Amino acid sequence: MFPKLKIHQTLLAPPLFWLLIFFIIPMAIVIGYSFGLGGVSSGASSGFTLQFYKQALSGMYLGIFLKSFGYAVGATVLTMAVAYPIAYYMAFASDRTKMIIMFLIILPFWTNFLIRMYSIMTILGDNGLVNNVLMQIGIIHEPLKLINNSFGMYVGFVYWNLPFMILPIFSSLDRMDVSMLEASLDLGANHRQTFMKITLPYSIPGAVAGIIFTFIPTLGNFIIPEFLGGTGNTMIGNVITSQYLQARNWPFGSALSTVLMFIVMIFISLYIRYFDPTKSKNMVNF
Amino acid sequence: MLELKNLSKSYGSVKAVKQVDLTIGKGEFFCLLGPSGCGKTTILRMIAGFEKVSGGKILLGGRDITNDSPNKRDVNTVFQNYALFPNFSVLDNINYGLKLKKLPKSELDARTEEVIRLVGLGGFEKRMPANLSGGQQQRVALARALINQPQLLLLDEPLSALDKKISEQTRNELSELQKKVGITFVFVTHNQTEALALADRIAVMKDGLIEHCDKPKEIYERPLTHFVADFIGSMNFFECTVTHSDEQISRLEIPGMGQITLSYNQIQQVGAKVLFCIRPERIKLSLLESSEFENCLGGIIRQKHYLGEITKFIVELSDNKMISVVCQNYLLQLSNEFYDIGEKVNVIWSKTSGELIHVS
Numbered sequence: 336m337f338p339k340l341k342i343h344q345t346l347l348a349p350p351l352f353w354l355l356i357f358f359i360i361p362m363a364i365v366i367g368y369s370f371g372l373g374g375v376s377s378g379a380s381s382g383f384t385l386q387f388y389k390q391a392l393s394g395m396y397l398g399i400f401l402k403s404f405g406y407a408v409g410a411t412v413l414t415m416a417v418a419y420p421i422a423y424y425m426a427f428a429s430d431r432t433k434m435i436i437m438f439l440i441i442l443p444f445w446t447n448f449l450i451r452m453y454s455i456m457t458i459l460g461d462n463g464l465v466n467n468v469l470m471q472i473g474i475i476h477e478p479l480k481l482i483n484n485s486f487g488m489y490v491g492f493v494y495w496n497l498p499f500m501i502l503p504i505f506s507s508l509d510r511m512d513v514s515m516l517e518a519s520l521d522l523g524a525n526h527r528q529t530f531m532k533i534t535l536p537y538s539i540p541g542a543v544a545g546i547i548f549t550f551i552p553t554l555g556n557f558i559i560p561e562f563l564g565g566t567g568n569t570m571i572g573n574v575i576t577s578q579y580l581q582a583r584n585w586p587f588g589s590a591l592s593t594v595l596m597f598i599v600m601i602f603i604s605l606y607i608r609y610f611d612p613t614k615s616k617n618m619v620n621f
Numbered sequence: 622m623l624e625l626k627n628l629s630k631s632y633g634s635v636k637a638v639k640q641v642d643l644t645i646g647k648g649e650f651f652c653l654l655g656p657s658g659c660g661k662t663t664i665l666r667m668i669a670g671f672e673k674v675s676g677g678k679i680l681l682g683g684r685d686i687t688n689d690s691p692n693k694r695d696v697n698t699v700f701q702n703y704a705l706f707p708n709f710s711v712l713d714n715i716n717y718g719l720k721l722k723k724l725p726k727s728e729l730d731a732r733t734e735e736v737i738r739l740v741g742l743g744g745f746e747k748r749m750p751a752n753l754s755g756g757q758q759q760r761v762a763l764a765r766a767l768i769n770q771p772q773l774l775l776l777d778e779p780l781s782a783l784d785k786k787i788s789e790q791t792r793n794e795l796s797e798l799q800k801k802v803g804i805t806f807v808f809v810t811h812n813q814t815e816a817l818a819l820a821d822r823i824a825v826m827k828d829g830l831i832e833h834c835d836k837p838k839e840i841y842e843r844p845l846t847h848f849v850a851d852f853i854g855s856m857n858f859f860e861c862t863v864t865h866s867d868e869q870i871s872r873l874e875i876p877g878m879g880q881i882t883l884s885y886n887q888i889q890q891v892g893a894k895v896l897f898c899i900r901p902e903r904i905k906l907s908l909l910e911s912s913e914f915e916n917c918l919g920g921i922i923r924q925k926h927y928l929g930e931i932t933k934f935i936v937e938l939s940d941n942k943m944i945s946v947v948c949q950n951y952l953l954q955l956s957n958e959f960y961d962i963g964e965k966v967n968v969i970w971s972k973t974s975g976e977l978i979h980v981s
């Protein structure tokens with residue numbers, strides 16, 4: 336037992352070191368700042384204080400937290416609605432079709448993120464592709480407002496999150512044995528009943544993973560509101576960025592970050608509690 | 622009960638099933654037997670409704686079900702891999718079909734209990750399929766299908782995933798179970814022993830066609846084609862020419878070996894080329910040469926395999942023709958006969974042994 340354990344420890348050392356340097360220490364620093372420690376001046380005070388947390392949970396900022404939460408929920412629901420049918424189609428398609436769709440899903444990752452944002456702006460903008468086409472064929476006479484509002488933001492979120500939702504759902508559906516569906520039909524269930532009783536439960540672990548992968552990054556996202564959300568749609572990520580970069584109020588920015596991190600941690604704990612991905616019972620054999 | 626009329630199935634250019642005609646009676650235990658890839662599963666899947674037919678018709682109890690979807694057919698299937706629902710308990714797997722029918726709870730419980738008792742799964746109701754042995758999973762698959770009391774139960778190699786002992790035990794139980802419930806079974810297997818032991822009738826398939834369909838005894842003793850004779854058990858073949866034939870006997874000339882006699886009630890055309898086939902266990906070895914034997918050919922023992930119950934000899938006749946002969950060991954011991962490799966022997970058999978196959 337003993338020598339084996341030693342080998343494990345040796346192998347674990349580099350990643351642990353990495354985590355320490357680039358994850359744990361920065362996090363500790365952020366948490367330290369948020370309590371007014373570390374000598375970063377905010378103008379107001381120095382030394383241990385809870386004032387930044389009071390501020391972070393005060394009316395205005397609490398409102399932004401709630402709004403961000405609402406956006407994240409909405410984006411997750413919309414992404415799910417778009418992703419599930421695609422994942423389902425993919426799982427039951429021929430191997431060739433699977434490959435093609437997989438390729439299309441991965442393709443955007445090869446393009447710079449900024450370029451992708453600008454291309455969405457070009458497509459949905461006032462003089463963009465969509466408005467031009469609709470005006471040409473005379474369906475509308477004035478350009479529709481498709482960006483710089485919450486619609487544009489949702490489009491951005493769905494676009495951004497789609498692969499992270501499709502892939503886990505696909506991988507859980509793809510593992511499903513088709514003969515199970517045949518068995519269900521054979522025993523008298525119609526297609527809808529088979530979907531509800533067999534397919535849907537089978538895809539839940541994948542769907543939950545997809546929800547986590549979508550919800551959490553959306554909650555803290557600041558790029559998409561910046562590009563597509565316009566002036567009225569500020570999310571907590573934007574506030575944190577501006578506290579760090581413009582207001583130079585690092586302690587307050589850190590307090591907001593810590594609260595956000597805490598919220599995310601609650602969700603991840605719930606996920607691990609109910610859908611522990613390391614337990615084969617849920618993921619592999621489910 | 623079940624009629625397949627001119628049934629065929631092609632996958633692109635592959636003809637998996639070619640114009641099969643078959644009638645299966647009510648309460649029959651019917652076996653589809655054939656080598657891998659001959660189309661057994663394809664036929665079963667067409668009957669169940671998972672595969673669209675390319676041609677022909679399927680009638681169940683006189684009704685045309687060719688284009689019905691699987692959930693509309695009064696047919697249930699025991700899948701080769703069992704296809705249990707992994708996130709349902711044994712109980713929920715078993716009453717899946719009944720729950721869909723929205724039966725009153727009392728009836729649902731009664732029927733579930735009955736079928737659980739029938740397949741001997743009492744005490745396992747709460748288990749998940751992953752925590753069952755192969756044999757137990759097989760019972761769940763069987764119970765799940767039987768509980769619907771279908772007109773027809775299809776079983777695709779249900780015993781092939783079990784080890785030999787369990788498979789034999791389950792085979793016997795299956796046979797009893799079928800008699801008890803009286804449901805028509807169509808059982809697919811590539812294992813001839815299974816088919817012979819279980820079936821009321823067997824259809825032997827080759828390349829998408831049924832070569833011979835009859836009772837196990839007939840298939841074994843009077844195979845219609847060379848393929849069937851060869852596939853079921855082992856068989857010695859002799860190409861020969863008819864030299865005499867009347868209502869009682871036929872005399873055949875085996876080129877380079879001599880004449881043999883066979884009681885055969887069909888008159889053969891003199892001069893016709895036929896295939897004489899005889900099972901190894903129908904042949905005896907003898908050191909004596911006597912014209913009293915009805916059929917006798919000389920040879921030399923080339924191989925000897927002791928197999929416990931029996932000994933199998935490979936005997937070389939003239940013209941380098943090798944045949945196999947099987948002797949019961951206790952008979953050899955009783956009569957103090959011990960043959961060894963290299964020994965000159967006579968192979969003898971009675972004229973009532975063996976069968977003729979017409980070669981076209």
Ligand SMILES: Nc1ncnc2c1ncn2[C@@H]1O[C@H](COP(=O)(O)OP(=O)(O)OP(=O)(O)O)[C@@H](O)[C@H]1O
Nearest residue numbers: 632635636637656657658659660661662663664811
């Ligand atoms: N979905 C399919 N697409 C193309 N060809 C198929 C398909 N299913 C079966 N076949 C072909 O049809 C033929 C019959 O297959 P089938 O599965 O019915 O054989 P089988 O008798 O059940 O064999 P086994 O004993 O191996 O199960 C085979 O040549 C097989 O390759």
Ligand SMILES: [Mg+2]
Nearest residue numbers: 661662663777
């Ligand atoms: Mg098969």
